[in-house]
Amino acid sequence: MIGNVLVGQSGGPTAVINSSLAGVYKTAKDQGAVKVYGMLYGIQGLLEEKYLDLDEHIHSDLEIELLKRTPSSYLGSCRYKLPDFKEDSETYEKIFNILNELDIQYFFYIGGNDSMDTIKKLSDYAHTIRSNINFIGVPKTIDNDLEITDHTPGYGSAAKFIAATAKEIIRDSLVYDQKNVTIIEIMGRNVGWLTGAAALAGGMDCEGPDLLYLPEMDFNLDEFIKKVEELQKTKKALVIAVSEGIRLSDGTYVCELVDNVKFTDQFGHSLLSGSGKYLSNKISTELGCKSRGIELNTLQRCASHMASLIDITEAYQVGAAAVNAALDGKTGEMIVINRISNQPYQCNTGTYDIHKIANIEKKVPLNWIKEDNTGMSEEFMEYVKPLIQEEVTPIMIGGLPSHINYNKF
Amino acid sequence: MIGNVLVGQSGGPTAVINSSLAGVYKTAKDQGAVKVYGMLYGIQGLLEEKYLDLDEHIHSDLEIELLKRTPSSYLGSCRYKLPDFKEDSETYEKIFNILNELDIQYFFYIGGNDSMDTIKKLSDYAHTIRSNINFIGVPKTIDNDLEITDHTPGYGSAAKFIAATAKEIIRDSLVYDQKNVTIIEIMGRNVGWLTGAAALAGGMDCEGPDLLYLPEMDFNLDEFIKKVEELQKTKKALVIAVSEGIRLSDGTYVCELVDNVKFTDQFGHSLLSGSGKYLSNKISTELGCKSRGIELNTLQRCASHMASLIDITEAYQVGAAAVNAALDGKTGEMIVINRISNQPYQCNTGTYDIHKIANIEKKVPLNWIKEDNTGMSEEFMEYVKPLIQEEVTPIMIGGLPSHINYNKF
Structure with a gap:
């Protein structure tokens, strides 16, 4: 049995962000979490005490598969920047009160470099108040602009x-x-x-x-x-x-x-x-x-109907890795993907200090862009090709892809 | 052995217009056509003597399957309105000279209601000059606005x-x-x-x-x-x-x-x-x-990666039916789809006088649109549901759908 889990999604959604949610949820349950809560509309919703008990909404492995194939953020999202806690500690007190009420031990936030700012600030604040809650970032963005990680799910x-x-x-x-x-x-x-x-x-x-x-x-x-x-x-x-x-x-x-x-x-x-x-x-x-x-x-x-199998799998894996990192006692870190080889394509996951990632944008190296604008370099093509490989079959009902929702719609 | 065939595509393309081309080509070959020519860029290209011998470009059943899954018009298209032959017979003489040079017996044009105007005019002109070339229209349009036919491939x-x-x-x-x-x-x-x-x-x-x-x-x-x-x-x-x-x-x-x-x-x-x-x-x-x-x-x-199997199959069938109708001696007609039942969904094909179809737009019946704009009627839903059923697997190579082209690209 492990402590309670709270997971949220933040920033612009992707076709596979729910696969990371599935990775967090399933791994936490498999590791013995009694409660896995989902914050609705990210940290902004949590501040309004909007959350749900995921067990009440996900009942089977089939529903987990459906979740992996459902685009947009199942839990809703926000674009909310936490204040500096030295200037506004009230917001933090409110958040930690809710975390304590729900008896949360592990806090996961799936998002991009703006969202990692939230993990950074919460883990920094936790440190100052000597809270032992673990805060781990799960990378997500279609923009691929997160530092350190080889690439980003989505x-x-x-x-x-x-x-x-x-x-x-x-x-x-x-x-x-x-x-x-x-x-x-x-x-x-x-x-x-x-x-x-x-x-x-x-x-x-x-x-x-x-x-x-x-x-x-x-x-x-x-x-x-x-x-x-x-x-x-x-x-x-x-x-x-x-x-x-x-x-x-x-x-x-x-x-x-x-x-x-x-x-x-x-x-x-x-x-x-x-x-x-x-x-x-x-x-x-x-x-x-x-x-x-x-x-x-x-x-x-x-467009989750065109999701890459590599991507959906890695999105799940970073979710799972986040749970395992938290169980290992890590906090204030983000899961990163390390590329081991291109042929065959192999990656593993690791963790990295959130302070080196939050709010930083990784740009395309200039020498990967052909100067005459006619294309991209071989290095870029080798980098990106493995990421679009293979397909995930949407679960088609009546000719259309099926999705899962926590309310009827 | 049957006479030579000429086939063209006209108007806006669809995800399945090449499936109709495949239906014409394969059926004509199976029926014994020695030559199946494709006009490039429709009748406009033909007037510039742009055409190709399809046998030189399609070599196998696998390539026919690829053709069915290739969006846009394989042969190119045009938006070209033939003049009235009473006012400008020169254009018609030019076309029929080319048809005679290529020894064409059967002429197929895959298109919408503007393109059917071309079949109408050519078959009318053929009648006045006592040409025995058969002109058959093959319905195609995403707009679904062709008269008489229950619905239109695409x-x-x-x-x-x-x-x-x-x-x-x-x-x-x-x-x-x-x-x-x-x-x-x-x-x-x-x-x-x-x-x-x-x-x-x-x-x-x-x-x-x-x-x-x-x-x-x-x-x-x-x-x-x-x-x-x-x-x-x-x-x-x-x-x-x-x-x-x-x-x-x-x-x-x-x-x-x-x-x-x-x-x-x-x-x-x-x-x-x-x-x-x-x-x-x-x-x-x-x-x-x-x-x-x-x-x-x-x-x-x-978006042929999302083509409906029903649609791609029917698109092929109207191409095949056009060849058979021409072999039956028909001319100045378009292939139509007749719906026999919804449950199970069954259709067959027939032919219909092109004069009753060309240039006419079929609108959505007003009583199929909810007056408060909140949706469509049950009749509409029953009409459209069968048409989007089932999927066609794109032939994926390197993570992307493959297409076929007559030139390298």
């Missing part, structure tokens, strides 16, 4: 969806015998891991995108138009992948050129969308050819 | 993709504990068959979209905002499906409210997109809550 499935969709869009772009330019806008505020994954579309049966623009490199509008014009001399249908977060050298986001409106979320991040449409309108106007902007939008993070 | 797979994606988007919309409205913009200029299919997302594990707006009914902006406000009193996350072609009562497309720019294609159709974004901006501004517009865009017509 990225592989998003990359697979992007590459598969890019292949289908490229086929579609070839259908008419006329000049046309398709811009695929891909998520990624400051990092281009997802946009780079569009390059995976290239292969024996597909040329892949003709140009790729990642936020790691300044975007130059004139050079872009010139490059498109140049490529059009030899090729009628062009497909270009751009990150939503591409910026001019003065720091202006391309999508801000549309309407000069700026939205920000609670972490101060700009909400970006529209770069693709802006560039496709620009091409239509300046080059006088047909152009279309396609925003992959939230489908990138919720 | 629709089922698009419907399946839309419903599956709507389920995933609805899950994603529930993630944060705050008011938000997601508008899914779905293809459909004048008919709402595709938008109606979003209702399929509703079931045991999903509430489905909260509101549906089809172009068959006038759209009222004030009533829309009022309805959203009303629903928000009891539900935080709303998901609304709208057709790209929704119009105000004065005929203005909602997407034209964005910028007053109007593009039209060669058939005089407006090119529509932006209704979803416009409405989501409107909601943000007027109701002060988070809102997001998601355009499913070309993914609806090219």
Whole structure:
């Protein structure tokens, strides 16, 4: 028998974030946890005492399989930044009161680098008040921008969806015998891991995108138009992948050129969308050819019907590893994935000090991006290929993938 | 041995249009055709003498299976309207010269109601010049707007993709504990068959979209905002499906409210997109809550990784039936699908006079759309459900679906 467990999900969801939840839940139960609670809507919901007893909602291994195949955060999520405890200890007292009431010994938070800030602050606070609750971070993000870990669960499935969709869009772009330019806008505020994954579309049966623009490199509008014009001399249908977060050298986001409106979320991040449409309108106007902007939008993070088996398996494994690390007495750490080899692809898990991970964004190395924007380096391709391998069969009922919910819907 | 065959694809592609091509090709070969030519880029390409010998490109049953799973038009497509032959007989003489040079006996055109206009005109012209070439139309369109036939190949797979994606988007919309409205913009200029299919997302594990707006009914902006406000009193996350072609009562497309720019294609159709974004901006501004517009865009017509087995099978069958109809001496007809029963779902194929089909759009019956926009009628659901059933396994290589092309790419 082990102490009670509390698990939460935070930040933008992914297609496999629930597989990590399943990994935490199943491993905790197998290790003898009497109670596994789930906080609803992350730490923000917990502050409002919103939580549930997972045993009352997950009744069988079949339901665990369904949970692994359900996109978006089963427990709901939040984008909530904890205050500095030196300035506002009240919030912390409230949280720890709830943890004590529920007799929590192990606290797991599945999220990205913003969410790891929560684990960092809670474990730091626990240290000052000499609480012995273990706080462990479980990595999750489609953006793949977490430090230390080789890659992050959620990225592989998003990359697979992007590459598969890019292949289908490229086929579609070839259908008419006329000049046309398709811009695929891909998520990624400051990092281009997802946009780079569009390059995976290239292969024996597909040329892949003709140009790729990642936020790691300044975007130059004139050079872009010139490059498109140049490529059009030899090729009628062009497909270009751009990150939503591409910026001019003065720091202006391309999508801000549309309407000069700026939205920000609670972490101060700009909400970006529209770069693709802006560039496709620009091409239509300046080059006088047909152009279309396609925003992959939230489908990138919720298309669990295209999840990668590698990703869904690793998402489960980091959840399981988090429980075992906590049982080993660890706290203030995040589970990391270490790549051992590419051929055959092998990884194991470890733990790492959360202070070296929280709030830090890992960018795509500049030498992994071809300078002429025509593709990604061999190193990048070798890095990303294993992550999209193999498929998970959705449980199809009536022709559609089935999902699980804690309330009826 | 039978005479030479020429087959072409026209109009917007679908996820299963190549399955019809496979049906024509395989059946023609099985029936003894010496030559099966494919026109490149439809009748427009043929006029430029662009065609190929399919035997030189399809070498095995495995490649036929790959063709069935390849989205977009293998042979390319066009949106080309033939002139009236009484006004311009030159174009027709050119076409028939090419047909005679290639010794064509059977002419198949896979397309929608615009493309059927081509079959109508060519068969009418053949009649006046006493040509004995057989012209048969093979139905194809994601829009499902062809008359006489119960439904049209291409629709089922698009419907399946839309419903599956709507389920995933609805899950994603529930993630944060705050008011938000997601508008899914779905293809459909004048008919709402595709938008109606979003209702399929509703079931045991999903509430489905909260509101549906089809172009068959006038759209009222004030009533829309009022309805959203009303629903928000009891539900935080709303998901609304709208057709790209929704119009105000004065005929203005909602997407034209964005910028007053109007593009039209060669058939005089407006090119529509932006209704979803416009409405989501409107909601943000007027109701002060988070809102997001998601355009499913070309993914609806090219997501062959989500093709319905029923659809891909029927697409093949109408191709095969076209060959058999031509061999029976028919001309100036289109293959139609007749539904025999829903339980079990059974259909057969027949032929129908092309003059009763070309250029006519079949709309969703008004009594199949709930007047309060909250869903579709039972009749609609019974009609559409069988069409999205069962799955086709894409041939996955390296984690991505494989496709076939006549040139290397």
